[in-house]
Amino acid sequence: MFQLSKKLPNDAVVASHILMLRSGMVRMLSAGIYSFLPLGYRVIRKISEIIREEMDAIGGQEFHLPALNPKEVWEETNRVAAFGDTLFQIKNREYVLAPTHEEIMTFHARNVVKSYKDMPQIWYQIQTKFRNEPRPRSGVIRGRQFLMKDAYSFDTSWEGLDNSYDLHDKAYRRIFDRCGLKYFVVGASSGAMGGTGSEEFMVKSSAGEDTVAYCKSCGYAANVEVAVSRVNGVERDSESKSIFEISTPDVKSIDELCEFLKIDETQCAKSRVYIHNEKPILVLMLGNDEVNETKLEKVLGGAVRPAHPDELKEISGADAGSIGPVGFNGRIIADNRLKNANNMFSGANKNDYHIGGIDFNRDITNVEYSDFRIVKSGEGCPNCEKHLEVFPAIELGHIFKLGTKYSDSMRAFFTDEKGEEHPIIMGSYGIGVERVMACSIEQNHDANGIVWDKAIAPFLVHLIGLNLKKQDIVDTCEKIYNDLNQAKIDVLFDDRDVTAGFKFNDADLLGMPLQIVVGEKKLKENKCEIKIRKTGERFDIVLNELQNKIKELLQ
């Protein structure tokens, strides 16, 4: 069976990982490779079944494709190179382990989907994917092998794709709702671009690898790389002082500068030097605002990197902490918040000196403005009057309009009404099945263990018989067990010969929604006890009313 542990596994850090190990749901075989033990696999099956039902409901047909793929199929779309080291390659034959299945689905589609009459189609599977992650982490959340529900849509038109995409969007919401997850959707529509090319379904979690800005009032959600917020720029003082230099020994950071000069950070312009196309660029930010490198790259076009310390000295004549726009030899760009600013403080390009009285309009020529900020928690939502929260999140699912990328390169063509050939218009839609499980635990646990949502709990009822040397307790438990099973209620019977406390604590750790405790004292009154795991509420119930009460509580 499964082994439970009260010990904290010292290799696990995030709650879901710790609890999955402690409760015997999974066991690690190798880095990023986990065996699902009977209890954990029941959860996977329940989640999979919910996914199947909702995929079938939008007309999906389930496939089961090979994980082992001939490399040549992947060469057709040039994705052997695109995936690079992430793609597992078999050593003794020209095979790869599939990291996803666009190629294979397209391979099948081009053989059978030949006419506009054959579409639309939605094909999906729930299958193991392999990715050679450089660094697996957080247990099952980022593994080298993981279960994914991947679906692909095939349409004759872009309108058809919109429709297939929309069906998936709705199905995904139903799936995650049914799994009891609190999630939100990050879409291209939330970004600056408008339109809907892709949406990510995210769950807030400290184990997350993405950072998102979210407004719970209006639902605005965006990856922090592209998120924007309502923040005020600097107000221009009516009087512009002239430039003056100040000695600021050992002052490196904006905080130190503010402390030293007794000024507010909104009077400071922070300098960051980046290298773009081998040339230095000075980026000015207001106060302690952080530079968003993604936004920077978008504005500049192409990759940037922070300048190394020795480069800084060479470029500006000073070390980090004393660099500023006045006298800087090179291109200067600034965040929108600094537009029209005057009486500002910044580095003097001379170690241990700063300059005050900087007027951006007067003293810095050719400065270009744009939004370069990383938004922070508490800032105004760009879409409503409320405020943004910034936090890490896990990507649970992704829906994506592929278009003709794969059908073009793999020549998956169909014939339209006029007899003309066109590439099939495709969409692709994924859900990380283990991630659903892990996220559910992340959202539903307490100090004692997991608190399963009944939709995906491995069992609905955890039956505990105390002192199984007493025959009447054993008999009662077996009757309850059989009756519940007959009523199609999944029940786990803890028939181990261990002390009561042991069983209680394990039951709390495993987290089935309801616990039934059969003990000697209450059995004498023909009663047993029900405990609701989520609330901790406990009460007695007469045995012949037990089943109805259980059914009622599971409603």
Add this chain to the structure above:
RNA sequence: CGGGGCGUGGCUCAGCCCGGUUAGAGCGCCUGGUUCGGGACCAGGAGGUCGGAGGUUCGAAUCCUCUCGCCCCGACCA
């Protein structure tokens, strides 16, 4: 790939710096008995290539070299 940490019974770890009996503890496991509503107790017992290879030494868990694995931070991430 860079930085840091760790590999010793099933689990958590001590021992290593400073080499020297038969490698320890707690938990778990097995046998018998007592106990039985929030992690009981008594008695007895089993279980270890000290991650691996090589080296130094009369002698290596301990020192040296290499190697494999795992975790954490960072880089990367369709």
